[in-house]
Amino acid sequence: MISTMAKTKKRTRTQRESDSAYFLKIILYFILGTLWVRLLHVDFGPFTHFSVPIGLLIGLVFASHEHFQIDRKVEYAVLLIATILSFYLPVGITI
Numbered sequence: 001m002i003s004t005m006a007k008t009k010k011r012t013r014t015q016r017e018s019d020s021a022y023f024l025k026i027i028l029y030f031i032l033g034t035l036w037v038r039l040l041h042v043d044f045g046p047f048t049h050f051s052v053p054i055g056l057l058i059g060l061v062f063a064s065h066e067h068f069q070i071d072r073k074v075e076y077a078v079l080l081i082a083t084i085l086s087f088y089l090p091v092g093i094t095i
Contacts, residue, residue: 015067022071029075032059033082036092051092056083 035055044050056079063075086092 017068017071025071026074026078029059029063029078030082031055032062033079034086034089034091036086038092038094040094051087053083053087055092056080 032055033053035053035058037052037054039050039052041048042050059075059079063072063079066072066075
């Protein structure tokens with residue numbers, strides 16, 4: 001009887017990330033959030049310049065597959081802040 005209870009009761013291990021790996025991921029998401037594709041001299045309605053936040057879109061795809069829910073929320077926030085800050089800076093690919 002005791003052996004059957006021991007078999008059914010499994011211990012789950014919590015997976016943890018090292019601090020350096022977490023910090024590296026945050027930096028990579030910040031750099032990815034600053035990636036814009038800026039199209040100059042393109043007539044898109046009344047606009048002559050058009051910018052697309054490619055890094056934000058790619059980062060959202062990567063962050064949506066994150067294993068830890070809390071990390072996903074932080075990564076979304078870092079991507080959004082980096083995208084907003086880099087909109088006003090001359091960062092990205094200009095075509």
